[in-house]
Amino acid sequence: MMLTITQLARQCGLSRTTVMYYEQQGLLTPACRSDNGYRWYGQKELERLRAIAAYRAYGLSLANIATLLSQQGESQIQILKAHFNQLEQEIRHLRSQQQAIMAVLQESISEDNMVTKARWVEIMQAAGFTEADMLQWHRKFEEMEPDEHQKFLESLGIDAAEIARIRQL
Known part of the structure; x- marks a missing residue:
């Protein structure tokens, strides 16, 4: 064949x-x-x-x-183990990001404890987000839920001009 x-x-x-x-x-x-x-x-x-x-x-x-x-044998095993370890590290990073978002969501439920832009950035950085991670997060949020992204940015007390800039990243 x-x-x-x-x-x-x-x-x-x-x-x-x-x-x-x-x-x-x-x-x-x-x-x-x-x-x-x-x-x-x-x-x-x-x-x-x-x-x-x-x-x-x-x-x-x-x-x-x-x-x-x-190659066969040990080299294959080393490559697969290294990749497995890399995936484990990425999973840990994603879990910490999830925990940071959950913390923000829990804080934002209480209206008298409103999350500001500065607090949001602080929480994200504490969870291990880099500037590039935060940028990617905003891009995905904008791509998947543009209306909710707008509402979220407004809830942080960000002015309209900065919101427009963030949404165009």
């Missing part, structure tokens, strides 16, 4: 462009090329592409995937 690049991509739920990119990066090579330049892939290439897609779904970089595909 030989597959074209489009058929191969469909088998793995990927785009043709993605398969071509993996080829450019040296992760995948066609089994052969026809006289007219068409790429043809066999079962071995299909299995390799499925492995690449699975590793990408785990969040591994292409460099790490290349190493995983080319």
Whole structure:
């Protein structure tokens, strides 16, 4: 069974462009090329592409995937352990962000203890948010819930000009 690049991509739920990119990066090579330049892939290439897609779904970089595909044993285990530890760190960071947001939400429920912009920034920084994290948070909030983002910014006592600037970030 030989597959074209489009058929191969469909088998793995990927785009043709993605398969071509993996080829450019040296992760995948066609089994052969026809006289007219068409790429043809066999079962071995299909299995390799499925492995690449699975590793990408785990969040591994292409460099790490290349190493995983080319080496066996201890190197693979080290890469997977390192990636696992990185994911654990990201999860801890996200949990602290959740806790900070929950603290703000709990504080904002009590109207006589209104959260200000300065207090909000302080809470976010205490939870480990960097300026870039806060910027990304605002972008996502604006993208997903623009009306609620507007109300939230107003609840912090921020003036209209600054709200407009924040919403355009």
